[in-house]
Amino acid sequence: MTSSSFLADNWYWILAAATSGGLLLLQQLRDAGGSGLSPAQAVQLINKEKAQVIDVCEPAEHAAGHIAGARNIPLASLGEAKGLPGNKQIPLVVVCATGQRSGRAVAQLRKMGYENAQALQGGLKAWREANLPVTRSQDKG
Numbered sequence: 001m002t003s004s005s006f007l008a009d010n011w012y013w014i015l016a017a018a019t020s021g022g023l024l025l026l027q028q029l030r031d032a033g034g035s036g037l038s039p040a041q042a043v044q045l046i047n048k049e050k051a052q053v054i055d056v057c058e059p060a061e062h063a064a065g066h067i068a069g070a071r072n073i074p075l076a077s078l079g080e081a082k083g084l085p086g087n088k089q090i091p092l093v094v095v096c097a098t099g100q101r102s103g104r105a106v107a108q109l110r111k112m113g114y115e116n117a118q119a120l121q122g123g124l125k126a127w128r129e130a131n132l133p134v135t136r137s138q139d140k141g
Contacts, residue, residue, distance in 0.1 A: 036121035039130035051091035063137040099123040
């Protein structure tokens with residue numbers, strides 16, 4: 001058996017392996033490429049630059065736990081701009097449960113003129129894993 005017949009006979013496996021490896025590499029590059037803020041970077045932005053936290057979770061998720069002071073504007077109603085700051089230069093930290101929705105929200109906010117909007121990588125899950133405080137709506141008393 002020659003190497004050329006092995007390649008010809010198994011091209012689909014080679015293609016599948018190369019595609020899988022390429023997709024994993026792309027995901028790693030996307031995660032490492034600064035596609036969002038780490039929890040520590042978000043804290044610095046909130047404390048030093050007075051960034052506002054926009055929570056794009058659904059109201060029930062927000063009530064169950066959120067970053068203190070976060071404004072709850074569900075992703076579906078983000079386009080209405082209710083609750084967003086009037087000053088579009090204010091830095092925004094956009095958060096959701098795991099970081100999936102916040103990326104879409106940042107893209108939408110930037111189209112709306114909020115150029116300083118950034119997603120919290122890993123969302124509220126990463127915030128909790130960093131042992132940062134989370135509050136519940138019913139905690140406000």
